[in-house]
Each structure stands twice: as structure tokens, then as C-alpha cells.
Amino acid sequence: MKITALRLHNVRRFAGRGVAIEGIDDGVNVLSAANEHGKSTSFEALQALFFQPHSGAGKEIRRLQPYSGGNPLVEADILTPEGRFRLTKQFIGGKRATVTDLGSGCLVAQQDEAEQFIAEMVRGGASGPAGLLWVRQGVTGIEERSRSDEEGERRVREGLLTSVQGEVEAITGGRRMSAIMEACADELGRIATPTLRPKAGGAYAAAVDDLERLRATEDKLRREVDDLRSALDRRADAARRLAELEAPEEAMARRVAVTRAEAAIQQARSHGEALRTREAEAALARSRLDAAEKELADYRTSLARVRALGSEFAEAAQRRDVLRQRRGECQAAIDAAAAEAKLAEAGQREASGLLARLDAAMRARQAAEVLQGRRDRLAQAEALRQRLEAAEATLALVALPPDAIDRLQKLEIDIARLRAAEAASLPSVRIDYDEGVAPSVLADGAPLAGGEDRGVADRLVLTLPGIGAMTLRSNRKAGEGDALAKAEAKRRDLLASIGAEDLVAAQRRQAEARTRAAEVERQRIQFDHLAPEGLPALREEVARLEAVAPEAIEVKGDPDAAREALARADRRVEMARNAEREAGPALSRVHEAATEAEASFATVSGEISRLDALLGPEPDRAGRERDLAAAQAERQAAFAILDREVVALRERAPDLSSVEAALQRARSAESAATGEAGRLRETLAGLNGQIRTQSDEAVEETWQETKEALETAEARVRAFETETAVLNRLKTALQDSRSAARDLYLQPVLTELRPLLGMLFDDVTVTFDEKTLLPQAISRNGQEENVDRLSGGMREQLSVLTRLAFARLLARDGRAAPVILDDALVYSDDDRIEKMFDALHRQARDQQIIVFSCRQRAFSRLGGNLLHMVDWQPRG
Amino acid sequence: MVRFIHSSDLHLGKRFGNLPEDLRGRLREARHTVIDRLAARAREHGATAVLLAGDTFDTETPAPDVRRQALAAMRHHAPLRWIVLPGNHDSLQASELWRVLRAEVPDNVVLATEPEPIALEPGVTILPAPCTTRRPGRDLSAWMDATATGEAIRIGLAHGAIRQFSEEAAASDVIAPDRARRAGLDYLALGDWHGGVAVDERTRYSGTPEPDRFKHDEPGRALLVAIEARGATPEVTPVETGSFDWRTAPLHLLPPDDGAAMLPALLPPGPQRRQTLLRVAATGRTTIAARTALEAAIADVAPEFALLDLVSEGLATEIESDDLDLIDRAGALRQAAEALRAESLDAARSAAEREVARAALVRLFSYAQGAGSGAAS
Structure with missing residues (x-):
């Protein structure tokens, strides 16, 4: 189907007037006009024509009516394979719908039949889906739309896909699939959560809960049964044990054992008493015997001692005497040595006194000799000093200033040089006397020698004998001979200052002065030799020596002999002292020994007198010893009797501790039996209570029952697990x-869409939603993005492209349908719009596309058939 | 001449915790009323005593009502005498039980709690071997050999295994199988084994009079024993005492077999079903459809039974391409079914995974059946 013209009248803003868009062509048609020029009105009128029943009064239709009222009229010319038709609908007032065959001019259908004609054309009818593919401003087909619109379009898409790919039912399983999936999901959902955990409130969860509960119960019951069984066992043991304990013969045996042990311990105790008494008596006898023995032994010891001390006493006395004598001898030897030492020391003192005096005399002599020497030197030095002073005075007379000679020589040279220069510059006069003629001419009064030039300084008066006086004048300028005159004046002064007549005399004086200076020097050296530190020092030394000079002593004797005598005396003193030192230790040793001997003598004699007192008078001693021995023997006998008795008693004594242990054991056996019986009765009472209670509760039966129920519950949970796994x-x-x-089903659309997408986007693939059959997600660079997350521009582009793809699919199926875009590219930038138009033009080769847009500038460049709105009045 | 009923393993008070709630009550009740049925059989056949060879009570601590009602029932059947022997479940270790029983016991009930002869009637002596503990660890019947009883008929009464087929699996304390010969017993009445066993002509396990498990697959019985005189061969007749039947019905299938069709033949007639606990143990191989049909058939008839279960661990389900066609001929459903089938046959996967895939496929099959025909389109 193609639309060739659209006319409308009394629609919305066109109150009381009409417009027509004629000459709609194949390919891309663009109606580009500014806002409020009626583009959208045209679009909606077109939509109403195709999709709103003429008899309707819905919102969509009322919207077509202008504010001023009136009956909207819409008319479109279409071209179909069957021919050219004009579709006309008038809404609200004078409702009508007509289809006219433009070829023959015949009215083909009207009212409901016309509606059916239109519906079949756009929705496919018997020949399958066809339709118009709309894209509206802001309606990208992906956003929310009215449910019926959405559903209608979806059906168109689905129908289209079904017609190309086969029945959707057949491919996807359709309603059966859905029903089965639903049943499956339903069944699974009743028992399990989406993560396949038992669902709360479901049978699975109930089974799991049951299982848990039964496990806990079973566990508890098992423990109770174990408790009961153990209680039964313990009761049986306790009862058996109690019966044993309470048997009469056992009790009697225990009693008898205790009585016997008590009697035994009584007997043992009295025996012990007797033994202790005898033991005390024996101990007393023993101590008395010990005393007698000791007394006897002491007496005998003392006797022996006294006998031994007799000889010791004599020895000690003798030794004391010997030592006393030795001590006297030693003392005498020491005294002799001390006297000898004293004598030797006197000799030594005498010898050393003589030697000291001899030394003093010798030192006085030597000092006098030194003093005399100094005095002589002083006298010589004083004389020499006088001579030196005289020589120095003489020298001063002839001495010249040190540079006088040099200066004088220099002046002489200057004068000579000046004179020569003057002689050269001055007019000179020369006379050569004739042979034989005596020089008679006088120059300034003095004869003028012939043959030689004479300079005229200022004026020279030549007296020419015989002739007169001739005056020569040089007429030099004043000062021209000053230098010479100054030099000569200086020489005069110099000579006068040194008192010499001329240079030679000066030089002579200088030589003389040199000679005298040498003489002075020689005398000075001599003086320095005599008095190197000067005369005052020498004088002082002499005075000091005079002051300390000892008086001269005269002693007779030879110093060497005196020194030898002193050495001899020293040796004698030393020998005497050594003898004295040697005798000292001997004396102290003898002294110590003597003291010791005295002490031991005193000891011995003291002990003898003590023992004598102890032993009594000598004659009674033997009798007393006999008495003591007899007493000791008597006591010995008494002790022996008692000791035998004690030994006998001890041998017969029973072991008290073992007797006591036996009693202890017998008693504890008896009391343990009593205690255990008591405890057993208590235990039995407790166990009886427990057992009776638990038996009455039939805990074992309950346990068995629970165990079986638990097995069932486990099986049930396993069954649910399996069921969940199976359903999942x-x-x-x-x-x-x-x-x-x-995916398979959608493949054709994707095939159509792919090249279109390629024109706009790089590397983009689209996933379709199974339900809406529209793009759901795109995948860019491996990144999946949901369509509603995309930018508006991309979304609308994707929407347009999708529709184009569907349109292509339709066209391919021989049922081309126009694609109508009403400001569908509001979000797209110009660049994208151009690309979109490339896509549109590519598409338009076998496809009618009608574009309504307000973006005049952007769309003007896009080419295509430009449409215009012209005024139109319906006929009749 | 003595005539008595030999029974054992009443397990009074057993609770059947693994069975449905309402059935449990019925089973417990049946255990209690077996006392009446034993008494009835005794009267019918002129027996004067009922010998209970152990495990009269299921536990060492039966609930007081169980105990008291049992004693009351026994007293009610006086002058019939009841000889009650402690077994392993109610051994003498349960001293409290026996203490209370001794206190409450009626005159016509004898508690055989000591290993010493009991004169049942003149010229008839019972030699009991009561279980002292749960596992005595020795042959408690040994004492019978050395105990003389003169010319009286000697009847041994014991509880436990004679071989390793005890109810308690690993029993080391076996009763000598030839104890009757060794001790010169005319008859040895044994308990513990829940199915009846004739060890020899003088030694018998009576089995339980009221079955409590599927294991033995036989009705509850007791033994009527008649002994003419000392040394005579005892005349032993089983008598029916059971109220509930516990049965396992094997059903072996091969793919063409229609299990659902074979089922009725396995089922008992109508009125018995209420008293029957039946396990259909299916083995072999079957198709999804046949399996589904079998399950449906069992589910259909199950309410008529006390319990009807299909045990199908041994039954492998084969999935044919026809089965997949029944799900869908093509399309996504078929794809899913193919994927699950491939997974269920994938040897690389674990058995558990394969089983899950297989079960999922079977489930898909049943859903598909529920969702109507798929091949129509």
C-alpha cells in the first residue's frame, strides 16, 4: 500500500477550512514546516483515518474536533496492488466512512464495510498482516504507550514474523509451552524459593522443619532412653550390692573382726606399760653404774699422773737453772761489745776532727792566692785603661769625617770637568813667543807662558810690555762660570773644615788616623782580656774576695795520714757494732727459753700439789682405790639383772601399730559397709523414682516411633530435594x-536490521524482547546495555531502524506499507539525521516513507520529495 | 496329652511411626486384639495354655495402658493360662517392667522370669530360658540339659536366634539348634523370628501372630501344639491369627508389558484390601507411558488399601522417540525434551544428574499430557 494524497477539513486548528497534501510519492517524502503549521494535525488525521472507527466518540476522535466545533473530515488516496482508492471518514457529526475506487469512480464500500476494508488493509486481515508503521514525536516505540496501541503493534509485528518464519506457536511451543512452563514453575514455586531453598510455608519447608523437629525429638528421646537403660542397669547393680552387704553372716563377720581387734589392742597396751616401767628402772641402774665406773677410773688416772709428774718436776727445775745461767752469759757478751763500740767511736771522732782542720787550712791558702791574682789583674787593667784613653784622644785629633776624602775627590773631579768645559767655551788667548823671546807678556799681572791657550773668563788684562795693557773681555752672561766657582768654594770650605791644605794632605791625615785607630783597637782587646766584664766588675770581685778571705790557719799534720786513721777508726766502730748486734738475738732466744722453763716448772709443781690434795695422803691411797672398785662391781651386777628383764619384756611385746591397723581396718570395713548400704538405699530410691516416671511415660515406645517417623521424614525431604532438582x-x-x-524466530528481523544498524553504529548487535518483539538490549564492545538506559537520540534511531527493518520484511513479503515518521528524530543531531536519511533513502528504493518534521533547515538538505500543504475544500 | 498354643513376638505397644497417622492406630489396635484372637484359637482347638516365647512387649517400658490392657485381656480369658517369657525387647534388664508386672499379674498368667521348671499342669513341665538382658551373650537354654523333671512332658521355652537369621542382625548368642535333642525336650517353643520356621520336628519358631513388617510376606499365625505323651512326636498345626496382611507383590516388566493392566491380578479381592498393606515391587524396564499409567493405576486403587505403595527403584524407564512425539513433534518443547533425553543418556554425567534429567523428562511428559495434544498444529 502507498499513500498518494492526504486531505483534511475541519480538523483541530483547521476550523472551517481544509488543507491537502498532494503528490505523495514513492521513496522519501518530507513535509517540513514550522511548528503550528498543522503537521501533527495531519499526522493525527491520517492515523484517525486508518485506526479510528468513524462511528467512535472516544477521546482520540474528540481531539480532532476544532474548539469551534464542526465535523472533522479526513480523506486519503491510496495505491494498492488492487488499484487506487480514496478513503474518506467524517467524524462526530454526519459520521460516515467511504471507499471509492478512483479508477472507476465507484463507491466500493461505505460505513462498516469501509471500516473493514481499511482494517484489512492495515492489519492484514485474511491475507496476513500488513499495516502502517508509525513513529511519532517522542514516541520511540520503546516507551510506555497505551496498552491497546502497544498490543496492536505487537500483533502486527508478531503476525509479520509468523508469516515469514512460521507460526510462533509451532516454534516456541506457544501456549502449551507456556502452560507447561507455568505448571512447572508453579509447582516449583510452591515448594522452593527462586534459589531452590525450601520456601517458607511450603510443603518442602514443612518437611524440612518436620525433619529438624524430629531429629531434635529423637535425639532427646534417645538420651532419655539411654538414661533409663543406664538407670535400670545401675539399679540392678545397686540392688545386688545392697543384698550382698545386708546378708547377716557378712555383718556378723565384720562385727567379730572388730571385737577381736579391740581385745588385741587392749592386751598390747598393758604389756607396753610393764615394759616402760622396767626400762626406767634399768636406765636408773645404768646411770649409777656409769657414775661408779667414772669415779674409779678418775682415781686411777690421778694416781698414774702423780707418779709421772715426779720425774717431770726434776727435769723442769734443771732446765730452768741452765737457762738462767745462759742468759747471764749472753748479757755479759753484749755489754763487752757495747763498751768496745763506744771506745772505737771516740777514736773515730778524734780522727775526723783532725782531718777537718787540715782541710780548712788548705782552703784558706787557696783563697788568698786567688785574691792576689785578681788584684794584679786589676792594676794592669787600670793602667791599660789610661793608655787607651790617651790613644783615643790622639786618634780623635787626626780623624777625618768618614766621607770627607770621597767628597773631596769628587769635588776635584767636578772642578776639573768644569774647568775643562769652561776652557773650551771661553775665548782664549794664546801667544807664541818668538824664538828666543822670553815670555814677557803678563796676564793679569802674571807672565803669560807662550805656546799655550789661555781662557778668558771675564776679563783678562794683558800687559803687553812695551805696548800697554790690553783688556780682553769675554762678555759672558752673568752666571755662566758660577758652577765652577761654587764647586771651588765648596772645596775650600771642605778643606777648611778638615784642616787640610789640599787633597794630598787630607789623604796623609787619613793614613795616620788609620794607624792610630789600629793601636787603639789593639789596646782595647788587651783590656777586654784583662777585664772582660769591665773594670767595675773586676773591682767588685776583688772587694768580695777580700771580704770573705779566711783567716790563715796553721795546722801541723799530714792530711793523708789523718784520712787513713779515720778509715781505721770507722772499721773498728763497725766491727764493735756487729758484735753487739750478733749477741742481741742470742740473748732474746735464751730469755724466751728461760721464761718458758720457768712457766713449765710452775705448771708441774701446781699440778702436783692439786693431785696431792685430790688423792689424799699417800698412805691411804691404795685402800681408797679398792673401795671404789668394789662399789663399781656391785652396781654392775644390779644393772645386769634389770637389763635382762627389759630384754625379755621387749621380745615378748606385740606390735601395737599393726594391732591398731587391724582394728582400724575392721572398723572401717564395718562402717564402709554401713555407709555404702545407706548410699545404695538412697540411690535405689532415686533410681526407682526416675525409672517409674520414665517407664510410665513409655519413653522407649515414643523413641521408636520417633525414629521411624524420622526415617520417613528424611525420605520425604530427600524426595523434595529430588523434586526441586527435577523441576528446576x-x-x-x-x-x-x-x-x-x-532467537530463531526473530532471526529475519535481525537480518534486516543488521545492515541498517551498520550504517549508524559500529559493532552493535541488538537483542529482542520475546514478548514485545522490540529491541530490549544492545551490545556494544561486548557490553550489554538495556535499551531504556540508552540516550534519547540512540533510542529513537534504534526505533526508526527497527520499524524500517520490519517494513523491509513486509515489503519482501510483497506487502509494502508506508513508514510514517512524525518528528521522530527530535533528539538526533544533524550528523546522525543525515545518516538516518541515508538509511531512509536506502530503504526507500522499494518503500514509501513519509517524514513530518519541523526541523526545516536540517531536513531541507536531505533530499526526497518535498511536500506542501495547500488549501482545500471538500466537494459538496 | 497336652495341647497348647505357641506364639511369640506380639510386640504390644509398637507404634509404627513411619506409617500414616490413621493407619498407625489401627495397627496398634490389631496388635492388642491379637490376644483375643490367640485365646479364641486356643478355645476352638481345646488348648489350655498360650506360651508366649518372648517380645510380648515392644519395649522395655511399654506405656501403662498397653501393659494394663494386655493383662486385663489375658485375665479375661481365664482359665486359659498364659506363660509370658521375657524376650530381647522386654528382657529382665527391664526390671521395672517385670517388677510392675509381678505386682499386677492375674492368677492365670505366669511370668517365666526365672530359669527353673514351671509345672504347667500335672505331668507337663515348662523349662523357660528368659532373656536376662538385651544381648545375653550366651545360650540361655543350656541349663535345660541338666535339669531332670522325671516323667513329665518337657517343653522348652526360649527366645533368640539359632542361626544368624535373628531379627537383631549380629547376634552371637545363638541357641543351640539341637537343644531339644540335647535336653530331651518334647518340644522347644522359640520366639524372635517373625516368620514361622520349623527347625526340626520338635523345634519351632511360631512367627508373630500379627505381622508388623513386609519382610516375611506371610499372614500372622500361631502354632497349635499337641503332645500325646513324653517322647511322642508333637503334632503342630498353624492357625491364622493375623488381622492385617503385609505383602510385597513383585511385578517384573519389559517394555511391551502394560503394568497397569497387570496390576489387578496382583491385588487381593475387594474386602481384604482394607486389611492389607501391599507393596508393588516393580522391576525391569518400561516406557514412560506405561510407567505413568502404572503409577496412575496404583494411585487410583490405593485408597482401597490400608497401604498401597509402588516400589520402583528396580524399574528402569526407557524413553522412546514416540514418547518424545507425544510431548511435541517439533519446536521448543521437543527441543527441551531432546536435550533432557540426551542428558539422561550422557555417560559423562553423574548418575544423579542423569536421573534428574530423566525424571525431568518424565515430568515434562506428564505435563505435556496434561496440556493436551501438541502434534495437532
């Missing part, structure tokens, strides 16, 4: 195969 597996299998089928 089935659900997955169904979902997988249906998705695969859907």
Missing part, C-alpha cells in the same frame, strides 16, 4: 529451548 532442571531446559526458539 525441567524449568531450565524449557527456558533454554524457548529462548533458542525465540
Whole structure:
């Protein structure tokens, strides 16, 4: 189907007037006009024509009516394979719908038949789906729309796909598939959560709960049964034991054992008493015997001692005497040595006194000799000093200033040089006397020698004998001979200052002065030799020596002999002292020994007198010893008797501790039996209570029952687990195969869409929603994005392209339908719009596309058939 | 001449915790009323005593009502005498039970709690071997050999295994199988084994008079024993005492077999069903459809039974391409079914995974059946 013209009258803003869009062509048609020019009105009128029943009064229709009222009229010319038709609908007032065959001009159908004609054309009718593919401003086909619109379009798409790919039912399993999936999901959902856990409130969860509860109960009951069984066992043991304990013969045996042990212990105790008494008596006898023995032994010891001390006493006395004598001898030797030392020391003192005096005399002599020497030197030095002073005075007379000679020589040279220069510059006069003529001419009074030039300084008066006086004048300028005159004046002064007549005399004086200076020097050296530190020092030394000079002493004797005598005396003193030192230790040793001997003598004699007192008078001693021995023997006998008795008693004594232990054991056996019996009765009472209670509760039966129920519950849970797994597996299998089928089903659209997408986007693939058969997600660079997350521009482009793809599919199926875009590219930039138009033009080769747009500038470049609205009045 | 009923393993008070709630009550009640049925059989056949060879009570601590009602029932049947022997479930270790029983016991009930001869009637002596503990660890019947009883008929009464087929699996304390010969017994009445066993002509296990499990697959019976005189061969006749029947019906299937069709032949006639606990033990191989049909058939008839279960661990389900066609011939459903089938046959997967896939496929099959025909389009 193609639309060739659209006319409308009394629609919305065209109150009381109409417009027509004629000459709609194949390919891309563009109606580009500013807002409020009626584009959208045209679009809606077209839509109403195709999709609103003329008899309707719905919102959609009322919207067509202008504010001022009136009856909207819409008319379109279409071209179909069957021919050219004009579709006309008038709404609200004078409702009508007509289809006219433009070829023959015949009215083909009207009212409901016309509606059916139109519906079949757009929705396919018997020949399958056809339709118009709309894209409206802001309606990208992906956003929310009215349910009926949505559903209608979906059916168109589905119908289209079914016609190309086969029945959707057949491919996807359709309603049966849905029913089965629903049943499966339903059954699964009743028992399990989406994560396959037991669902709360479901039978599975109930079974699991049951299982848990039964496990807990079973566990508790098992423990109770164990308790009961153990209680039964313990009661049996306790009863048996109690019966044993309470048997009469056993009790009697225990009693008898105790009585016997008590008697034994009584007997043992009295025996012990007797033994202790005898032991005390024996101990007393023993101590008395010990005393007697000791007394006897002491007496005998003392006797022996006294006898031994007799000889010791004599020895000690003798030794004391010997030592006393030795001590006297030693003392005498020491005294002799001390006297000898004293004598030797006197000799030594005498010898050393003589030697000291001899030394003093010798030192006085030496000092006098030194003093005399100094005095002589002083006298010589003083004389020499006088001579030196005289020589120095003489020298001063002839001495010249040190540079006088040099200066004088220099002046002489200057004068000579000046004179020569003057002689050269001055007018000179020369006379050469004739041979034989005596020089008679006088120059300034003095004869003028012939043959030689004479300079005229200022004026020279030549007296020419015989002739007169001739005056020569040089007429030099004043000062011209000053330098010479100054030099000569200086020489005069110099000579006068040194008192010499001329240079030679000066030089002579200088030589003389040199000679005298040498003489002075020689005398000075001599003086320095005599008095190197000067005369005052020498004088002082002499005075000091005079002051300390000892008085001269005269002593007779030879110093060497005196020194030898002193040495001899020293040796003698030393020998005497050594003898004295040697005797000292001997004396102290003898002294110590003597003291010791005295002490031991005193000791011995003291002990003898003590023992004598102890032993009594000598004659009674033997009798007393006999008495003591007899007493000792008597006591010995008494002790022996008692000791035998004690030994006998001890041998017969019973072991008290073992007797006591036996009693202890017998008693404890008896009391343990009593105690145990008591405890057993208590235990039995407790166990009886417990057992009776639990028996009455039939805990074992309950346990068995619970165990069996538990097994059943476990089996049931396992069955549910299996059921869940099975249902889930089935659900997955169904979902997988249906998705695969859907993909297969949608394949043709995708095939059409792919090249179109390629014109706009790089590397984009689209996934379709199974239900709406519209794009659901796109995948870019492996990144999946939901369509409603995309930008508005991309969404509308995708929407347009999808419709184009469907249109192509239709066209391919031989049922081309126009694609009508009403400001469908509001979000797209110009670049994209151009690309879209490339896509549109590519599409338009076998497809009618009608574009309504307010973007005049953007769309003007796009080519296509430009449409215009012209005024139109319906006929009649 | 003596004539008595030999029974054992009444397990009074057993609660059947693994069975549905309402059935449990009925089973417990049946255990209690077996006392009446034993008494009735005794009267019918002129027996003067009922010998209970152990495990009269299920536990060492039966609920007081169980105990008291049992004693009351026994007293009610006086002068019939009841000889009650402690078994392993109600051994003498349960001293409280026996203490209370001794206190409450009526005159016509004898508690055989001591290993010493009991004169049942003049010229008839019972030699009991009461269980002292749950596992005595020795042959308690040994004492019978050395005990002389003169010319009286000697009847041994014992509880336990003679071989390793005890109810309590690993029993080391076996009763000598030839105890009757060794001790010169005219008859040895044994308990413990819930199915009846004739060990030899003088030694018998009576089995339980009221079955309590599927294991033995026979009705509840007691033995009527008649002994003419000392040394005579006893005449033993089983008598029916059971109220409920516990049965396992084997059903072996091969793919062409229609299990659902074979089922009715396995089921007892109508009125018995209420008293029957039946397990259909299916083995072999079957198709999804046949299996589904069998399950449906069992589910259909189950309410008529006290209990009807299908045990199908041994039954492998084969999935044919026809089965897949029944799900769908093509399209996504068919794809899903193919995927599950491939997974169920994938040897690389674990058995559990394969089983889950297989079960999922069977489930898909049943859903598909419920959702109507798929091949129509």
C-alpha cells in the first residue's frame, strides 16, 4: 500500500477550512514546516483515518474536533496492488466512512464495510498482516504507550514474523509451552524459593522443619532412653550390692573382726606399760653404774699422773737453772761489745776532727792566692785603661769625617770637568813667543807662558810690555762660570773644615788616623782580656774576695795520714757494732727459753700439789682405790639383772601399730559397709523414682516411633530435594529451548536490521524482547546495555531502524506499507539525521516513507520529495 | 496329652511411626486384639495354655495402658493360662517392667522370669530360658540339659536366634539348634523370628501372630501344639491369627508389558484390601507411558488399601522417540525434551544428574499430557 494524497477539513486548528497534501510519492517524502503549521494535525488525521472507527466518540476522535466545533473530515488516496482508492471518514457529526475506487469512480464500500476494508488493509486481515508503521514525536516505540496501541503493534509485528518464519506457536511451543512452563514453575514455586531453598510455608519447608523437629525429638528421646537403660542397669547393680552387704553372716563377720581387734589392742597396751616401767628402772641402774665406773677410773688416772709428774718436776727445775745461767752469759757478751763500740767511736771522732782542720787550712791558702791574682789583674787593667784613653784622644785629633776624602775627590773631579768645559767655551788667548823671546807678556799681572791657550773668563788684562795693557773681555752672561766657582768654594770650605791644605794632605791625615785607630783597637782587646766584664766588675770581685778571705790557719799534720786513721777508726766502730748486734738475738732466744722453763716448772709443781690434795695422803691411797672398785662391781651386777628383764619384756611385746591397723581396718570395713548400704538405699530410691516416671511415660515406645517417623521424614525431604532438582532442571531446559526458539524466530528481523544498524553504529548487535518483539538490549564492545538506559537520540534511531527493518520484511513479503515518521528524530543531531536519511533513502528504493518534521533547515538538505500543504475544500 | 498354643513376638505397644497417622492406630489396635484372637484359637482347638516365647512387649517400658490392657485381656480369658517369657525387647534388664508386672499379674498368667521348671499342669513341665538382658551373650537354654523333671512332658521355652537369621542382625548368642535333642525336650517353643520356621520336628519358631513388617510376606499365625505323651512326636498345626496382611507383590516388566493392566491380578479381592498393606515391587524396564499409567493405576486403587505403595527403584524407564512425539513433534518443547533425553543418556554425567534429567523428562511428559495434544498444529 502507498499513500498518494492526504486531505483534511475541519480538523483541530483547521476550523472551517481544509488543507491537502498532494503528490505523495514513492521513496522519501518530507513535509517540513514550522511548528503550528498543522503537521501533527495531519499526522493525527491520517492515523484517525486508518485506526479510528468513524462511528467512535472516544477521546482520540474528540481531539480532532476544532474548539469551534464542526465535523472533522479526513480523506486519503491510496495505491494498492488492487488499484487506487480514496478513503474518506467524517467524524462526530454526519459520521460516515467511504471507499471509492478512483479508477472507476465507484463507491466500493461505505460505513462498516469501509471500516473493514481499511482494517484489512492495515492489519492484514485474511491475507496476513500488513499495516502502517508509525513513529511519532517522542514516541520511540520503546516507551510506555497505551496498552491497546502497544498490543496492536505487537500483533502486527508478531503476525509479520509468523508469516515469514512460521507460526510462533509451532516454534516456541506457544501456549502449551507456556502452560507447561507455568505448571512447572508453579509447582516449583510452591515448594522452593527462586534459589531452590525450601520456601517458607511450603510443603518442602514443612518437611524440612518436620525433619529438624524430629531429629531434635529423637535425639532427646534417645538420651532419655539411654538414661533409663543406664538407670535400670545401675539399679540392678545397686540392688545386688545392697543384698550382698545386708546378708547377716557378712555383718556378723565384720562385727567379730572388730571385737577381736579391740581385745588385741587392749592386751598390747598393758604389756607396753610393764615394759616402760622396767626400762626406767634399768636406765636408773645404768646411770649409777656409769657414775661408779667414772669415779674409779678418775682415781686411777690421778694416781698414774702423780707418779709421772715426779720425774717431770726434776727435769723442769734443771732446765730452768741452765737457762738462767745462759742468759747471764749472753748479757755479759753484749755489754763487752757495747763498751768496745763506744771506745772505737771516740777514736773515730778524734780522727775526723783532725782531718777537718787540715782541710780548712788548705782552703784558706787557696783563697788568698786567688785574691792576689785578681788584684794584679786589676792594676794592669787600670793602667791599660789610661793608655787607651790617651790613644783615643790622639786618634780623635787626626780623624777625618768618614766621607770627607770621597767628597773631596769628587769635588776635584767636578772642578776639573768644569774647568775643562769652561776652557773650551771661553775665548782664549794664546801667544807664541818668538824664538828666543822670553815670555814677557803678563796676564793679569802674571807672565803669560807662550805656546799655550789661555781662557778668558771675564776679563783678562794683558800687559803687553812695551805696548800697554790690553783688556780682553769675554762678555759672558752673568752666571755662566758660577758652577765652577761654587764647586771651588765648596772645596775650600771642605778643606777648611778638615784642616787640610789640599787633597794630598787630607789623604796623609787619613793614613795616620788609620794607624792610630789600629793601636787603639789593639789596646782595647788587651783590656777586654784583662777585664772582660769591665773594670767595675773586676773591682767588685776583688772587694768580695777580700771580704770573705779566711783567716790563715796553721795546722801541723799530714792530711793523708789523718784520712787513713779515720778509715781505721770507722772499721773498728763497725766491727764493735756487729758484735753487739750478733749477741742481741742470742740473748732474746735464751730469755724466751728461760721464761718458758720457768712457766713449765710452775705448771708441774701446781699440778702436783692439786693431785696431792685430790688423792689424799699417800698412805691411804691404795685402800681408797679398792673401795671404789668394789662399789663399781656391785652396781654392775644390779644393772645386769634389770637389763635382762627389759630384754625379755621387749621380745615378748606385740606390735601395737599393726594391732591398731587391724582394728582400724575392721572398723572401717564395718562402717564402709554401713555407709555404702545407706548410699545404695538412697540411690535405689532415686533410681526407682526416675525409672517409674520414665517407664510410665513409655519413653522407649515414643523413641521408636520417633525414629521411624524420622526415617520417613528424611525420605520425604530427600524426595523434595529430588523434586526441586527435577523441576528446576525441567524449568531450565524449557527456558533454554524457548529462548533458542525465540532467537530463531526473530532471526529475519535481525537480518534486516543488521545492515541498517551498520550504517549508524559500529559493532552493535541488538537483542529482542520475546514478548514485545522490540529491541530490549544492545551490545556494544561486548557490553550489554538495556535499551531504556540508552540516550534519547540512540533510542529513537534504534526505533526508526527497527520499524524500517520490519517494513523491509513486509515489503519482501510483497506487502509494502508506508513508514510514517512524525518528528521522530527530535533528539538526533544533524550528523546522525543525515545518516538516518541515508538509511531512509536506502530503504526507500522499494518503500514509501513519509517524514513530518519541523526541523526545516536540517531536513531541507536531505533530499526526497518535498511536500506542501495547500488549501482545500471538500466537494459538496 | 497336652495341647497348647505357641506364639511369640506380639510386640504390644509398637507404634509404627513411619506409617500414616490413621493407619498407625489401627495397627496398634490389631496388635492388642491379637490376644483375643490367640485365646479364641486356643478355645476352638481345646488348648489350655498360650506360651508366649518372648517380645510380648515392644519395649522395655511399654506405656501403662498397653501393659494394663494386655493383662486385663489375658485375665479375661481365664482359665486359659498364659506363660509370658521375657524376650530381647522386654528382657529382665527391664526390671521395672517385670517388677510392675509381678505386682499386677492375674492368677492365670505366669511370668517365666526365672530359669527353673514351671509345672504347667500335672505331668507337663515348662523349662523357660528368659532373656536376662538385651544381648545375653550366651545360650540361655543350656541349663535345660541338666535339669531332670522325671516323667513329665518337657517343653522348652526360649527366645533368640539359632542361626544368624535373628531379627537383631549380629547376634552371637545363638541357641543351640539341637537343644531339644540335647535336653530331651518334647518340644522347644522359640520366639524372635517373625516368620514361622520349623527347625526340626520338635523345634519351632511360631512367627508373630500379627505381622508388623513386609519382610516375611506371610499372614500372622500361631502354632497349635499337641503332645500325646513324653517322647511322642508333637503334632503342630498353624492357625491364622493375623488381622492385617503385609505383602510385597513383585511385578517384573519389559517394555511391551502394560503394568497397569497387570496390576489387578496382583491385588487381593475387594474386602481384604482394607486389611492389607501391599507393596508393588516393580522391576525391569518400561516406557514412560506405561510407567505413568502404572503409577496412575496404583494411585487410583490405593485408597482401597490400608497401604498401597509402588516400589520402583528396580524399574528402569526407557524413553522412546514416540514418547518424545507425544510431548511435541517439533519446536521448543521437543527441543527441551531432546536435550533432557540426551542428558539422561550422557555417560559423562553423574548418575544423579542423569536421573534428574530423566525424571525431568518424565515430568515434562506428564505435563505435556496434561496440556493436551501438541502434534495437532
